Amino acid sequence: MTVIAEPAISDATVRQLDVAADLLALLGDTATEPRPDTQLEALTLAVAADLPVLLWGEPGIGKTAALTQLAASLDLPLTTVIASVHEPSDFSGLPVVGDDPAVQGVPMAPPDWAVRLVRAGRGLLFLDELSTAPPAVQAALLRLVLERRVGALQLPPGVRIVAAANPRSSAADGWELSAPLANRFVHLQWVHDHDVVVRGLGGTWPRATLPRLDPERLAASVAYARRAVCALLTTRPALVHRLPNSETRRGGAWPSPRSWDMTLRLIAFATAAGTSREVLSMLVRGTVGDGPGLELLAGLDRLDLPDPETLLADPASAVLPDRGDLRQAVLDGVVEAVRRQPDQSRWDAAWAVLVRALETGAPDLVVVPASTLAALRTDDWTLPADIERLAGAVSLSRRADQAAALTGA
Structure with a gap:
């Protein structure tokens, strides 16, 4: 038998490979810097709140790189699992028959990556290519995402879950996300920022940092979040659970008791951290959907409005919002308070x-409240002196409206 010897690798080739490795190391040697990034801030706040996050974005947009950098910045071991190349049993556990299954049962053995996470006690579990996972695998992921269980193994509290997916139109043999699985995630649209990409390719990427929670504001933040969500759902009961009609929309964010509970947690964390309104908007809309999310954000504005009864008790010290829509809401609330409990003193205070x-502020904002308040007067109420100061502004505003209407006609 003839033995063919493999060609020996020359010393020159080895040296060239070593030089190539040095060059690759230099290319991978990047730094981070504190830099405003709303996407990254929203992601880190959801991770701090221990909520599963799903990043949606086109291929090559940098979702995987962002997760790698996030794990490094937070000093969390990163475990990447490509959902589409696994079987359902890889998440629900593999049955292992023991000596006496009739007595001891058949335990469900977890995969090795889950065992490593438990041994580490902490980590970032990255479920990549989620939209290419078939329905059977998506069903097996339900318990992992919500209960953090893999087979008979319970993942420790220090493990955070982040997933990434491409839209079905750009996914490799993609599937729509099932409604039960989609409703377990905070959905964030991941898009590239030109400045961030250019700065990063130059060697410096934004630094991911966990939000700084104010210990003095924790209790107040929870109360504020509960009041905001409950106030909206009390007036809009149809928003408690609204399953979208189309399959595509069911694979995104939509309102349910589960997603409202997630929203409440995000508001509490954002309030305790002093997060910007833009970041909070991304998180809320990514949890219950755009429509309910925008209604909740509008309700948050009104939670900070002054109490109409406080204004009626001391009109001279009234501090009104600068924003026109909020100021209008306050004035309408004052008039409504008088309508519910009418008497001469409250009517005078409203004027x-x-x-x-x-x-x-702008005089046109008092026109409608003044007209409504005037209609509440009874015959035995005397006119306050303040009403004369408003008569001119109301008359002038109405004449301006009439002139504008004629001009438009």
Whole structure:
């Protein structure tokens, strides 16, 4: 038998490979810097709140790189699992027959990556290519994402879950995400930022940092979040659970008791951390959907509005919002408070509040509240002196509206 000897690798080749390795190391030697990045801030806040996050973005947009950098910045061991190349039993556990299965049962053995996470006690579990996982695998992921169980193994509290997916149109043999699995995630749209990419390719990427929670604001933040969510759902009960009609929309964010509970947690964390409104908007809309999310954000604005009864008790010290829509809401609330409990003193106080609004803001905002308040007067109520100061502004505003209407016609 003839033995063919493999060609020996020359010393020159080895040296060239070593030089190539040095060059690769230099290319991979990048730094991070503190830099405003709303996407990254939203991701880190959801991770801090221990909620599963799903990043949606086109291929090559940098989702995997962002997760790798996030794990390094937070000093969390990164475990990547490509969902589409696994079987359902890889997440639900493999049955292992023991000596006496009739007595001891058949335990479900977890995969090696789950065992490593438990041994480490902490880590970042990255479920990549989620939209290419078939329905059977998506069903097996339900318990992992919600209960953090893999077979008979319970993942420790220090493990965070982040997934990534491409839209079905750009996914390799993609599937729509099932509604039960989609409703377990905070959905974030991941897009590239030109400045971040250019700066990163130059060697410096944004640094991912966990939000700084104020210990003094924890209890107040929880109360604020509960009040915001409960106030909206009390007035809009149809939003408690609304399953979208189309299969595509069911694979995104939509309102349910589970997603509202996630939203409440995000509001509490964002409030305790002093997070910007833009970041909170991304998180809320990514949990319950755009429509319910925007309604909740509008309700948050109104939670900070002054109490109409406080304004009626001391009109001279009334501090009204600068934003026109919020100021209008406050004035309408004052008039509504008088309508619910009408008497001469409260009616007079309401006129004083309107005068205060006239002195500190646009006069056209007092026209409708003044007209409504005037209609509440009974015959035995005397006219307050403040009403004369408003009469001119109301008359002038109405004439301006009439002139504008004629011009438009």
